[in-house]
Amino acid sequence: MKISLFNAPTHQPSTALLHVMRGLMLALSLHFSAAMADVKPLPDVDPKFVTITETNPTRDAGYVVGDTLDRTVVITIRKPYELVKESLPIVGYEHRWKGQLIGVELVDIKTEEKQKSDSTTHKLDLRYQVFTTGRTVKHASLKAEILQVRNLQTKEVFQLRIPFFDFRVSPLSIFGQVKLNEDMSPFVPPLLLNAAPEHRNLKLLGILLAFSLLGLLYIFGAYAWLPKMGGPFAKAYRDIRKMPETAEGLQSAVARIHQSLNRTAGNSLFASNIKEFVAAKPAFAPVSNQIQQFFDLSKQVFFEPDATVQLDDSPKDWLLKFCRQLRDCERGLRPDNKQKANA
Amino acid sequence: MSDTQLTDWREHALTLESEVNKVVVGQQSPIRLITTSIFARGHVLLEGDVGVGKTTLLRAFTRGIGGGYQRIEGTIDLMPNDLVYHTYLGEDGKPHVSAGPLLQSGENLSIFFFNEINRARPQVHSLLLRVMAERTLTAFNKEHHFPHMLVFADRNQVEKEETFDIPSAARDRFMMEIPIVVPNDDLIMEDLVFNTRFHDVDTLVANVPENILQFDQLNAFGALLQNSITASPALRSYVLKLWRATKTPTDYGIKVSGVDMKRLVLSGASPRGMGMVLRAARVNAWLNNRTAVLPEDIHDVLHATVAHRLVFSPVYEMRRTEIAREMLSGIISAIAAP
Numbered sequence: 001m002k003i004s005l006f007n008a009p010t011h012q013p014s015t016a017l018l019h020v021m022r023g024l025m026l027a028l029s030l031h032f033s034a035a036m037a038d039v040k041p042l043p044d045v046d047p048k049f050v051t052i053t054e055t056n057p058t059r060d061a062g063y064v065v066g067d068t069l070d071r072t073v074v075i076t077i078r079k080p081y082e083l084v085k086e087s088l089p090i091v092g093y094e095h096r097w098k099g100q101l102i103g104v105e106l107v108d109i110k111t112e113e114k115q116k117s118d119s120t121t122h123k124l125d126l127r128y129q130v131f132t133t134g135r136t137v138k139h140a141s142l143k144a145e146i147l148q149v150r151n152l153q154t155k156e157v158f159q160l161r162i163p164f165f166d167f168r169v170s171p172l173s174i175f176g177q178v179k180l181n182e183d184m185s186p187f188v189p190p191l192l193l194n195a196a197p198e199h200r201n202l203k204l205l206g207i208l209l210a211f212s213l214l215g216l217l218y219i220f221g222a223y224a225w226l227p228k229m230g231g232p233f234a235k236a237y238r239d240i241r242k243m244p245e246t247a248e249g250l251q252s253a254v255a256r257i258h259q260s261l262n263r264t265a266g267n268s269l270f271a272s273n274i275k276e277f278v279a280a281k282p283a284f285a286p287v288s289n290q291i292q293q294f295f296d297l298s299k300q301v302f303f304e305p306d307a308t309v310q311l312d313d314s315p316k317d318w319l320l321k322f323c324r325q326l327r328d329c330e331r332g333l334r335p336d337n338k339q340k341a342n343a
Numbered sequence: 344m345s346d347t348q349l350t351d352w353r354e355h356a357l358t359l360e361s362e363v364n365k366v367v368v369g370q371q372s373p374i375r376l377i378t379t380s381i382f383a384r385g386h387v388l389l390e391g392d393v394g395v396g397k398t399t400l401l402r403a404f405t406r407g408i409g410g411g412y413q414r415i416e417g418t419i420d421l422m423p424n425d426l427v428y429h430t431y432l433g434e435d436g437k438p439h440v441s442a443g444p445l446l447q448s449g450e451n452l453s454i455f456f457f458n459e460i461n462r463a464r465p466q467v468h469s470l471l472l473r474v475m476a477e478r479t480l481t482a483f484n485k486e487h488h489f490p491h492m493l494v495f496a497d498r499n500q501v502e503k504e505e506t507f508d509i510p511s512a513a514r515d516r517f518m519m520e521i522p523i524v525v526p527n528d529d530l531i532m533e534d535l536v537f538n539t540r541f542h543d544v545d546t547l548v549a550n551v552p553e554n555i556l557q558f559d560q561l562n563a564f565g566a567l568l569q570n571s572i573t574a575s576p577a578l579r580s581y582v583l584k585l586w587r588a589t590k591t592p593t594d595y596g597i598k599v600s601g602v603d604m605k606r607l608v609l610s611g612a613s614p615r616g617m618g619m620v621l622r623a624a625r626v627n628a629w630l631n632n633r634t635a636v637l638p639e640d641i642h643d644v645l646h647a648t649v650a651h652r653l654v655f656s657p658v659y660e661m662r663r664t665e666i667a668r669e670m671l672s673g674i675i676s677a678i679a680a681p
Binding site: 271 | 633680
């Protein structure tokens with residue numbers, strides 16, 4: 001009888017086809033077992049060429065499922081040997097014991113290497129996570145990791161065994177004593193998530209928000225930190241202080257105060273309408289005489305050089321003092337007539 | 344020498360002003376402006392309602408200045424030759440020609456008073472404009488000069504029937520247009536009504552001493568005054584800004600209520616007009632005992648010297664007095680000095 005794979009019904013493989021497939025699988029498994037049987041363990045490296053220092057977790061009990069264990073292994077390999085880096089354990093690898101997964105998995109590995117003239121030191125930071133539990137406390141182990149070292153002269157490869165570390169895994173609850181659905185006592189504190197990063201971020205964002213609001217306040221406040229700060233006379237005072245004590249500087253200073261007076265009045269202010277200005281802005285009433293003096297000075301500086309002006313100080317000092325008084329007035333303060341110009 | 348002259352003339356000017364203020368009460372500002380125009384050698388146009396004292400005011404000044412004074416009434420049938428001559432039949436039965444008001448005083452004519460100028464025809468305005476500008480007139484095959492003449496004219500803006508509006512070119516020849524309004528002070532108003540001294544205008548005007556000023560020296564003194572009062576660079580810059588603002592007020596943010604500013608001004612102040620502003624401002628500075636012009640001097644004369652020179656769109660001409668005043672106030676308010 002001729003067997004035709006293509007003529008067989010598609011919904012039910014023929015018995016002959018099944019026989020063929022089973023035969024193939026059996027042959028493959030026999031070949032694989034024979035290959036495995038051929039793998040021989042490598043010889044151990046001579047201990048005089050290798051030094052191993054390990055830093056294990058400080059406790060060896062009380063671990064529950066999900067916990068992590070950090071282990072640091074420092075291996076110093078003397079020449080002519082070197083570490084075969086491909087033999088380092090890989091993340092996700094899980095050891096077996098008698099064909100069964102042991103429930104401890106490598107989740108992170110960090111390596112550092114320091115070369116010396118006669119040796120090489122490798123520092124391995126290993127992090128394992130427990131994925132097993134039981135009804136009672138049970139034994140678990142960080143299995144011995146087997147690395148390979150190569151003799152650079154003979155090209156022979158040897159194995160290097162990192163010692164194992166035993167510990168105990170505890171159950172999350174004691175079997176038979178705690179039933180979670182019955183133990184809803186209000187005295188049991190809730191399980192809390194670690195919110196420290198969120199708290200830190202919240203604080204940082206809060207500070208950022210506070211600075212942003214301050215900036216916004218500064219912008220809406222016409223670039224002044226306090227109300228009535230940064231007014232026309234405050235700015236003029238700062239400008240006039242920087243002006244030189246020359247004829248041009250004096251003209252600039254007088255013009256600068258004119259500019260501020262006009263801005264405060266809302267129109268061009270002249271000697272003839274000082275009374276109207278003071279009536280409209282009573283805060284400036286205490287300095288109305290000084291405003292008149294200022295216009296006399298302006299008249300001399302800009303229009304009538306022969307005119308005489310009576311001032312107690314030099315024009316620059318007097319202008320500074322006058323501008324400061326105007327600044328006080330614009331801030332709603334009572335100007336101090338005795339103050340120094342540069343105070 | 345010039346300082347003494349300036350001081351002496353100032354005393355005379357203030358005396359004249361004071362005497363006129365005694366006769367025409369409640370008009371200090373117009374009286375100051377007329378005094379200013381006399382020394383700035385500019386013609387004056389008075390504008391105001393009927394019976395507010397325009398004629399009395401001008402007559403009082405005329406008496407104080409001295410010199411020849413002539414007057415003519417503007418009427419619809421007035422012709423230019425009426426200003427130059429008039430004809431009549433003499434006692435001998437023959438026709439005679441005699442000099443008209445312009446020629447009667449010859450070179451000594453100091454004040455030519457044209458009452459109700461807007462009632463005269465444009466032909467008359469035309470003749471008057473030439474006389475005002477050149478101070479000469481050709482008549483009877485001869486050139487007549489009026490070196491000391493000032494024209495004082497008045498007009499009634501309210502009455503429009505049988506009147507001829509004075510064109511802008513003619514208005515520009517007047518240094519000032521001065522509004523005369525009824526005083527608002529109760530005491531002055533009561534005095535004007537009940538005080539009998541105001542009943543007879545001739546007697547009232549006669550209270551002003553004659554010849555307080557020497558009319559024939561006013562031209563020379565006027566020139567001296569203009570040369571003595573200085574204008575600083577800062578003031579020149581300020582005046583230029585004011586001038587530009589009369590031409591393009593929108594550039595300076597000037598606004599007048601109910602007016603489309605883009606359409607308002609057809610022509611701003613003329614160079615002659617701004618020159619007259621400075622002439623008047625120098626006199627104002629001198630009257631205030633100063634040696635240089637200040638922005639305040641410009642403000643004191645700006646309305647009177649510029650408002651009547653502005654040419655507005657026809658749609659706004661009916662409100663020109665009010666609009667011009669608000670616009671010029673806006674210009675003063677908007678432009679800073681320095």
